[in-house]
Amino acid sequence: MKYSSNQLQNSIPFSLYCTDKKLYDKSTSGGAFIAIALNFIKNGGYVCGVISDNEVKHTVTNNVDEVLKMQGSKYVQSDMSGIYKTISKLIDNGQKVLFTGMGCQAAALNSYFKTNKNKENLFIIDLICGGVPSRLLSQIFLQNERQYTKIEGFRNKNQYVLSCYDTNGKLIYLKGQRVLPLYGFYSGLTMRYSCGDCRFCGIERMSDLTIGDYWGDNNGLHKSVAVAHTEKGIKILKCLNDVEINYIDWSFIKCNPRFVVGKSYNNHKIQRLLLPWLFHNLSYKSLCGFYGCNLQNPLWLLLHIYNHSMVKIQELYIKHQTKSILNSITKNNSQPYL
Ligand SMILES: Cc1cc2nc3c(=O)[nH]c(=O)nc-3n(C[C@H](O)[C@H](O)[C@H](O)COP(=O)(O)OP(=O)(O)OC[C@H]3O[C@@H](n4cnc5c(N)ncnc54)[C@H](O)[C@@H]3O)c2cc1C
Incomplete structure (x- = not known):
């Protein structure tokens, strides 16, 4: 069964990298996440992402030091306990929240907030994925x-x-x-066994933006790819500082097929x-x-x-x-x- 009707007909792909060297060096690819997250906080919002403390878990914050800990891919399924409640409270209070996580986690979040009247305050980014190992x-x-x-x-x-x-x-x-x-x-x-039967890592994305590695012409840099699926996704990308961003064509998928076939x-x-x-x-x-x-x-x-x-x-x-x-x-x- 298909997850959504999105066939990418309205999506737009970009490549980007963060021009702040310190932030770029600590990122897995081009630093798309940290550039977006820091800009979001600067504009008064909260960011939800994964940190590796005593365990690998999602956390919500508007503190820059905490967000810096979210940089880098942690190859473990993260613990999302309590996250929906925290996000719910924030968006009901009129705060904007940026969620980042795997396609399956973005799907669950979407489903939970589907009928929430303040969903406009929630921005969702999912990552390209080829499966996540068990804890x-x-x-x-x-x-x-x-x-x-x-x-x-x-x-x-x-x-x-x-x-x-x-x-x-x-x-x-x-x-x-x-x-x-x-x-x-x-x-x-x-x-995880469920990664072999995943419906959330193909083209039917329901996030505002999907980010991952860009393996196209990169002039020696490690860039990120960011595909905007909604107006909100475009909005996130349009107001970024410290990034070099370019439109790209869909052929990037040939070098990163997991954007469309991420299933394990x-x-x-x-x-x-x-x-x-x-x-x-x-x-x-x-x-x-x-x-x-x-x-x-x-x-x-x-x-x-x-x-x-x-x-x-x-x-x-x-x-x-x-x-x-x-x-x-x-x-x-x-x-x-x-
Ligand atoms: C398990 C896993 C597998 C991946 N597989 C691919 C792949 O096959 N192809 C590809 O193009 N990209 C893949 N990625 C994404 C890629 O590693 C980078 O995250 C992406 O290119 C963005 O890079 P960045 O430099 O912006 O950010 P980074 O600083 O690397 O990104 C950090 C972001 O990743 C999130 N994150 C980190 N660990 C987890 C986790 N365990 N669960 C949920 N979210 C997490 C953080 O919350 C933050 O939003 C994978 C990521 C993970 C976590």
Whole structure:
């Protein structure tokens, strides 16, 4: 069943990056989020996004320091407890709130506030997504790696790096296949089961704006893509400071097919199918091998080859799907550049 009737006929794609170097460097792609969020706060609004404190959770604030903590992708399903209530109170009091989150979270929010008379005060941004891992990974990692107390981040601008605080409060950076929270995400083998059946990460977006990575002509910069779906989305982008923003054509989708086909295709893989059982019954060391595909073990090697072949077949399928979606968007999209 389709989520909405949006076929992107009224949507407009842009590429952008934040010209404030400090903000840009801390962002995952071009800093679209932080440029938008800081501008929103400057105009008296509140921002709702994800921070990684003792747990990865959504929070609502109009404090700049708190918003800076929202920068960076956290590869864990965030906890949204209490968020609807907080947003509800704010928008009923006439405050403007900018929500940012995954497509599924934006969909849930949309559904909750569908009939709210103050919905005009709510602005929704969803992220391009290829699936979100279960929280189990970070939990098991911290339970077994006792020298670390807290996960601070999951990547820097160019690569996946897990940054964790050790027991002395020092920030340590970890890379490589044996780092479970990283490789579990990167391999796609630990995505939530529902990500394999997701209706909220295709073209039928109901947010005001969708943001993600822009892999087009970027002159050595890491830019963001921002697709405005509504007047509110355009409004958010029009009044930004400290950004270089350009209209782009829909061909960007060829380099980032997840904007239209974000669903995870990993549910049939052995590691994913057996995940609940394995997490209960295998040792931490074996889990790192099983999900990190440590090539020293012949079993892991066989699985690795199988998974790799499946990925190649999926890529062909996604390429085909993307091509036909791109054709239909360019045929139906009559939106003139502003
Ligand atoms: C799990 C995950 C998977 C992603 N997969 C892709 C992908 O396949 N292709 C692609 O183009 N882009 C993907 N993105 C988005 C991408 O990583 C950047 O967030 C995006 O390009 C915007 O970058 P930025 O520089 O503006 O902001 P950043 O500073 O990186 O963005 C921070 C924003 O991300 C939100 N956020 C961080 N972690 C989470 C979380 N766990 N749940 C909900 N919201 C979160 C924050 O609230 C904030 O709004 C993914 C993001 C996440 C969290």
